[in-house]
Amino acid sequence: xxxxxxxxxxxxxxxxxxxxxxxxxxxxxxxxxxxxxxxxxxxxxxxxxxxxxxxxxxxxxxxxxxxxxxxxxxxxxxxxxxxxxxxxxxxxxxxxxxxxxxxxxxxxxxxxxxxxxxxxxxxxxxxxxxxxxxxxxxxxxxxxxxxxxxxxxxxxxxxxxxxxxxxxxxxxxxxxxxxxxxxxxxxxxxxxxxxxxxx
Numbered sequence: 001x002x003x004x005x006x007x008x009x010x011x012x013x014x015x016x017x018x019x020x021x022x023x024x025x026x027x028x029x030x031x032x033x034x035x036x037x038x039x040x041x042x043x044x045x046x047x048x049x050x051x052x053x054x055x056x057x058x059x060x061x062x063x064x065x066x067x068x069x070x071x072x073x074x075x076x077x078x079x080x081x082x083x084x085x086x087x088x089x090x091x092x093x094x095x096x097x098x099x100x101x102x103x104x105x106x107x108x109x110x111x112x113x114x115x116x117x118x119x120x121x122x123x124x125x126x127x128x129x130x131x132x133x134x135x136x137x138x139x140x141x142x143x144x145x146x147x148x149x150x151x152x153x154x155x156x157x158x159x160x161x162x163x164x165x166x167x168x169x170x171x172x173x174x175x176x177x178x179x180x181x182x183x184x185x186x187x188x189x190x191x192x193x194x195x196x197x198x199x
Contacts, residue, residue, distance in 0.1 A: 083107055086195055089166060090143060097159035103146040107139065127197065136198045140173070143191040147178060150186035163193060171196070 087105050094102050108126045127137035145151055156177070164172060171194040180186040 086139075086141060090141070090163070093162040093166060094159050097162055098155035099145070099151045099159055101149065102143060103149055104142075104144045106142045106144075130196065136196055139195045139197060141193050141195055143189075143193065145187075145189050147180065147188040150180045150183075150188050153179075153185055153187050156187050156189055160191070163191070 090105055091102065094100075110125050127139045130136040130138050145156075160172065160175070172191060173194050174190075174192045176190040178188045180188070
């Protein structure tokens with residue numbers, strides 16, 4: 001083998017080694033880039049998991065912190081439409097206000113026993129769902145004091161205040177007051193109040 005052939009052989013070997021080194025570096029770079037992307041995704045997923053764990057712990061603390069609100073809500077909004085209890089409370093509030101006898105307390109007509117009974121849910125009749133608050137219903141109660149049995153205006157105002165502070169009758173929807181013809185200090189009235197229930 002002469003030196004010229006050896007020279008060309010070494011040059012060819014160097015070219016092959018250079019190409020191999022270049023290809024190997026390119027493949028190694030691609031592999032490192034792929035592993036880097038995988039590692040970045042895993043880190044992002046890990047950070048998301050940590051953030052979710054922190055949020056879950058915070059939510060659990062909030063549930064524990066505000067659990068008493070659920071109890072309060074149940075005690076504020078009655079769970080049933082006990083009409084007898086509502087009437088007892090209204091009569092008691094009237095008595096505390098100096099109104100010894102109300103002319104009438106009435107409720108919407110019931111469809112129980114009819115052939116086309118329409119129920120608002122949970123077997124309840126006479127109620128309408130409250131818009132925007134799921135599971136809460138409204139029962140209208142009409143309280144009347146006739147002109148034949150008027151009451152002092154101050155007693156009426158006291159009764160109205162007590163109704164608005166009562167958990168069953170906290171919202172007065174409409175008021176119709178008629179002063180007595182002979183004594184304007186005495187009034188007859190018709191009130192429509194809303195009782196909210198959450199069965």
